[in-house]
Amino acid sequence: MEMSGEYSIDAPIAEVWAALNDIEILKVCIPGCEELEQVSETEMTAKVALKIGPVKARFNGVVTFENITPPEGYSIVGEGQGGVAGFAKGGADVRLVEDGDKTVLTYQAKAQVGGKIAQLGSRLIKSTAAKLADKFFKNFRDALVAEVASA
Amino acid sequence: MYETKYHKASSVSEAVSLMGAADDGKLLSGGQTLLPTMKAHLAAPSDLVDVSGIAEMNGISVNDDIVTIGAATTHAEVAGNAALQKACAGVADLAANIGDPAVRHLGTIGGSIANNDPAADYPAALLALGATIKTNAREITADDFFVGLFETALNDDEVIVSISFEAPAKACYAKFPNPASRYALAGVFAALTTAGARVAVAGAGDDGVYRHADMEAALDGNWSADAILGVSVGADGMLSDMHGDAAYRANLVKVMAGRAVAGC
16 A cells, blocks of 8 residues: 655755654654654654554554655654554655755655454555554644744 | 453443543443454453443434434434434435344444444434534534544543434435445435535545535535536545445445435
């Protein structure tokens, strides 16, 4: 399953890049994120609670940054285990392009879900994944704009 | 194995306080979605608060064109209610075609709308009828209630008490059911209300139930299946899955809308 999106962010590219590497910002932007801990410069562990209708699953996973080219972008790759619910893994290529005072963020993501959660929710996984991805980048844009405004 | 505590609430206020006291509580009505999910270990609430026996949440009344349905009223009760069949047969017919007999005799209208499964039928009816959802705390219009895929305006321990709407001049629901689950691949509820024509679509939109503004505009002043023919329904924003892709669903929405209008 593949998803993509584009967001215009009202902040200079350097600030957007810094935020993309700021674990505290990422933590508040990831929908359902309960814990995000830095393990090394490029690796984090995450605990994410996913609630879709009656389903409630908690995923424990590892998130890593790859192909880092400041300030143009990176790839973010994650994999999580949700116990009996199954597993989720995926990655996104995030690109930043300067647009005057603004920054255009584009992403292309791939995600894979397996186990019980995939069997039960196959008709909805794609919409849900797309919605979560959109929520993340919208949260990210809003958090960044709020930070720039208050600075 | 995991433990779940079962509580049977006898009033709305008792249900609210049981939910407030629970660590990770879940309201149980007919259990037609929640129990299979728990059996699959995809949900493990610490407490279940059963609201199905609460008197003020059961039954159907029609007073001066205002229909009120208790949240714990089963689909079978809605389908078989004579007063409702007279006031708004479209809703009774919709209930008669939800799932299978087991689902209809246990599943409830409140459970269905609280879950807001994008393929459930009731959300389309409530949205098209401009219904009001009454909870223990407030009244919410259907337009504000259905937020998105499985999302509603409800707070975690808020209990739906009843649903009410004004009997429409015309109302009909047409759905193309998945032959196995009978969930709507696309379902359209069309209603001619005092606020004009209202059309809501279930099963097809990738962010859950939604109103179709172009169809409503076309039907205002020209309530006929022909009015639907001139409306274009795009594949953008449609669900796409193994049962049908976005373009197929877009076409189904148009066909079902025509049938719903013609069926009134």
